[in-house]
Amino acid sequence: MTRLLNALLTTDPRLRRSLITTGFACLFMAFCVLAMQLVVVAGLTQPQPVHWWSIASVGYVLLSFMLIRSGLTRHWRDPAFTTVQIGCALVSNAVAYAIAGEARGIEPPVLAVVMMFGVFGLTAAQMKKLLALGLVAFAIAGAVVQWGRPDDAPPPALAALYMLMVALVLVFSTMLALRMEALRTQLKTQRRELALAVEQVRALATRDELTGLPNRRYLAEAMRLRCLNAQRTGHPLLLAQLDLDWFKVINDTYGHAAGDTALQAFAQTVTAQVRGPDILARWGGEEFILLMSETGVAEGDLVLERVRSAVANTPVVLPEGGRIDLTVSMGATQWRPGETAEALLQRADAALYEAKRQGRNRVVWA
């Protein structure tokens, strides 16, 4: 059964959707044709025009189905060319009104179902075009019946009532389409806002709010991945732990807000000294981690020395006046094959302790 459905409807999701809708249209048209044949059997109208109408109506829906199934319309904006299909259905419905004899009263409800095929998928502009087409087609059909075949025509009051129903169905389905379009637009806006909010939440979860640097959570994952990568490629990996010197004194002397400004300035100074693929993250408080992939000890030492010197030579200018001189101590180490991120971090921490012990404002390698 699934194989049969796949053969009939294809597995291409875009075409499948179009084919399912057109399949429903085929089914609906089959019921309409059956109803019209019953009208003939009941002797309410002439058989000949109904037979031709049945062949034409079934023919165009089947042709539409085959055209979509062939894949020819796959790249069209609407592979089901819904507007054209509904336009044909409207004309077919108007013709049915003209040839259904005493049973022409069944056409307005049929028209309502035809228009429903467009309400959910078409734009308001497309529906307005169909509204115009429907009105013209039924006006012609009504005129043909009233003036072309007076023997077969309903009383004028009844004919006017039919036309009124037709106009109501066409106008209200167009109004519904307008409403649907407004809902679709609202939904699109909400989806965009939601995507933006998710992006913000993701940024909040991985960024340090004060400095804008990646945070501890982000770094923990990055360290794990870079260790795995180093294991796989054999490329060197360096980790340095950076800790501002005497930061408590800075806070106590200039205030906590000035301390925050100093942390932001420090982050900027260091970022300017490292390369794009390197990761500088705030580990917590006045502690930062610099992760350098594919970097040997000699090269890494040059970078760290450059960072140390830049920090020492870039005083923090406070917005309210005054300046703070900063220095940084660093413990650095190279990743060893098979080592975990935690072990790497521990060694860098020990080296940092040593840098502090030796007098600060220096780089010590483990």
Ligand SMILES: Nc1nc2c(ncn2[C@@H]2O[C@H](COP(=O)(O)OP(=O)(O)OP(=O)(O)O)[C@@H](O)[C@H]2O)c(=O)[nH]1
């Ligand atoms: N302004 C500010 N201060 C912070 C922040 N996070 C941590 N601190 C402060 O940083 C200071 C760290 O002090 P300590 O751990 O004693 O280290 P230190 O004074 O830098 O001394 P050494 O590291 O030994 O050179 C504390 O006073 C913390 O309150 C922050 O986000 N903003």
